Amino acid sequence: MRKPVPAAITGLPIARLFEIHDCLTLALDATEHPAGYSQSEREARSYVRSALRNVGKMIGGEA
Secondary structure, three states: OOOOOOHHHHOOOHHHHHHHHHHHHHHHHHOOOOOOOOHHHHHHHHHHHHHHHHHHHHHHOOO
């Protein structure tokens, strides 16, 4: 497992990382529905959650 990378090391401005975090959060919210998910939807949402966790770690250790 990779260690968290501080935002300063990535070379990305922190504002850009927050924007990416917000977009990933909105993508999860937009695809949420109570009736359940197909296998491909579960897989796609899993990738988005993983990306969201990784960006959160770069922002400042948020899990």
